Amino acid sequence: MNAVLDDSVQRAGPALAWTQRFHGLGPDFYTELPAQGLPDPHWVAISETCAERLGLPPDWAQRPDWAALQVFSGNALWPGMRPLASIYSGHQFGVWAGQLGDGRALWLGEVDAPAGPLEIQLKGSGLTPYSRMGDGRAVLRSCIREFLCSEAMEALSIPTTRALAVTGSPLPVRREEIETAAVCTRVAESFIRFGHFEHFAHHDQPAALRRLADFVIERYYPDCADAAQPYAALLEAVARRTATLLAQWQAVGFCHGVMNTDNMSILGLTIDYGPFGFLDAFDPGHICNHSDHAGRYAFARQPNVAFWNLHALAQALLPLIGEPDAALAALEPYRTEFPAALLSALRAKFGLATAQEGDRELVDDLLRLMAQDRADYTITFRRLTAFDSAEGAPNSALRDLFLDRPAFDAWARRYAARLRQEGSDDAARALRMRRVNPKFILRNHLAELAIRDAQAGEFGTVERLLKVLRRPYDEHSGAGPEIEAWAGFPPDWASSIEVSCSS
Numbered sequence: 135m136n137a138v139l140d141d142s143v144q145r146a147g148p149a150l151a152w153t154q155r156f157h158g159l160g161p162d163f164y165t166e167l168p169a170q171g172l173p174d175p176h177w178v179a180i181s182e183t184c185a186e187r188l189g190l191p192p193d194w195a196q197r198p199d200w201a202a203l204q205v206f207s208g209n210a211l212w213p214g215m216r217p218l219a220s221i222y223s224g225h226q227f228g229v230w231a232g233q234l235g236d237g238r239a240l241w242l243g244e245v246d247a248p249a250g251p252l253e254i255q256l257k258g259s260g261l262t263p264y265s266r267m268g269d270g271r272a273v274l275r276s277c278i279r280e281f282l283c284s285e286a287m288e289a290l291s292i293p294t295t296r297a298l299a300v301t302g303s304p305l306p307v308r309r310e311e312i313e314t315a316a317v318c319t320r321v322a323e324s325f326i327r328f329g330h331f332e333h334f335a336h337h338d339q340p341a342a343l344r345r346l347a348d349f350v351i352e353r354y355y356p357d358c359a360d361a362a363q364p365y366a367a368l369l370e371a372v373a374r375r376t377a378t379l380l381a382q383w384q385a386v387g388f389c390h391g392v393m394n395t396d397n398m399s400i401l402g403l404t405i406d407y408g409p410f411g412f413l414d415a416f417d418p419g420h421i422c423n424h425s426d427h428a429g430r431y432a433f434a435r436q437p438n439v440a441f442w443n444l445h446a447l448a449q450a451l452l453p454l455i456g457e458p459d460a461a462l463a464a465l466e467p468y469r470t471e472f473p474a475a476l477l478s479a480l481r482a483k484f485g486l487a488t489a490q491e492g493d494r495e496l497v498d499d500l501l502r503l504m505a506q507d508r509a510d511y512t513i514t515f516r517r518l519t520a521f522d523s524a525e526g527a528p529n530s531a532l533r534d535l536f537l538d539r540p541a542f543d544a545w546a547r548r549y550a551a552r553l554r555q556e557g558s559d560d561a562a563r564a565l566r567m568r569r570v571n572p573k574f575i576l577r578n579h580l581a582e583l584a585i586r587d588a589q590a591g592e593f594g595t596v597e598r599l600l601k602v603l604r605r606p607y608d609e610h611s612g613a614g615p616e617i618e619a620w621a622g623f624p625p626d627w628a629s630s631i632e633v634s635c636s637s
């Protein structure tokens with residue numbers, strides 16, 4: 135149960151304005167309950183930039199009168215917090231899973247932050263009515279992975295939930311082996327998922343479904359309210375945001391790993407970081423989730439899975455939209471906007487300042503060579519930024535990534551000719567390309583290094599890695615051999631890392 139704060143601590147809490155609009159939807163949508171706090175908690179990691187976005191002062195975590203460590207370990211509440219677990223349903227691995235819900239998450243409330251309302255949620259704070267067979271806990275390993283990746287995605291300008299902090303505890307938790315418990319504090323404009331709509335549609339609760347849709351339109355998609363068919367307009371807006379998100383995932387080489395409908399954000403955010411991974415060697419068929427035995431969520435399949443999930447959302451909204459044809463029409467923009475957004479992102483990665491016929495083939499041909507020779511995705515694009523477009527230039531650093539040198543040479547001649555055709559200046563183009571081709575990403579082995587150190591009680595690696603991931607495009611020259619190694623090829627042992635839904 136939550137510790138009861140004495141009056142002095144409650145009065146000394148941060149001056150945050152809590153709006154709690156989700157509570158207004160009514161008890162059909164959630165269960166109010168306290169967290170089950172962590173015993174003997176300690177700080178593992180803190181995101182200063184996320185705290186700043188919430189309007190918290192720099193010393194928020196260290197002020198003893200605010201008891202922030204206890205609050206974000208589930209042991210206490212600041213005045214104005216009203217914790218709840220929300221209910222939703224969904225499709226998991228393409229199969230209807232029935233009722234789900236916040237099985238190990240607890241929504242603390244909504245803060246009227248300087249940049250707009252933001253919701254705060256604890257992940258790993260104990261059992262809820264929706265925990266099913268789970269224990270409601272998260273482990274240190276999974277919390278560190280989510281913390282680092284959500285903040286890394288923010289720095290890559292990819293829509294995402296944020297992570298304010300991770301707290302740890304000696305409390306034992308059983309997964310594949312005994313681990314220690316942790317809580318990750320997540321922040322987002324909204325944690326509403328496709329599955330929330332599926333729940334009320336499947337359980338034949340049209341009034342609740344309409345209430346939820348009206349709430350989302352009023353709060354997040356106000357332009358849809360004036361449309362001839364507001365609910366179809368909502369579906370179309372979500373489809374467009376999802377198309378943009380998936381294009382950004384594919385362009386940076388991000389694999390989500392478990393794109394169930396209950397893990398799809400109604401705002402087009404990357405949400406629920408579990409068995410995710412960034413590509414090392416480029417393999418379109420890469421499966422980052424060890425539990426995904428059929429490869430449903432392989433990297434190249436993600437765009438089609440997102441479209442499938444949008445169809446599930448359309449089915450859920452059909453009682454409000456009315457006409458199946460209107461629902462299908464609302465999804466149609468995804469089919470055109472995703473490939474257009476992806477090609478636009480790839481043009482930027484290739485440094486192409488203009489759009490010309492044949493660009494798609496030029497891009498696809500390099501990707502095919504990368505897949506054939508298993509060239510490292512991030513390193514290939516980073517080295518591409520230094521490409522010399524002069525005739526006969528060797529471009530050795532890039533060329534060395536490929537086994538089929540004649541094929542690369544033929545492609546390089548085409549690419550150089552394309553750059554010269556648009557009058558590209560190598561130096562100016564390199565600067566542009568380095569702003570969209572990161573040098574540092576959260577590779578699995580880097581997360582693993584941080585996790586191993588944290589499990590041994592050393593949290594400095596998490597902090598150093600976070601600082602680098604906040605500036606993924608910078609060279610970080612002079613930062614030392616450890617940091618430079620983080621931009622290099624993964625070690626041989628990285629290929630043995632397995633991440634699953636417990637991650």
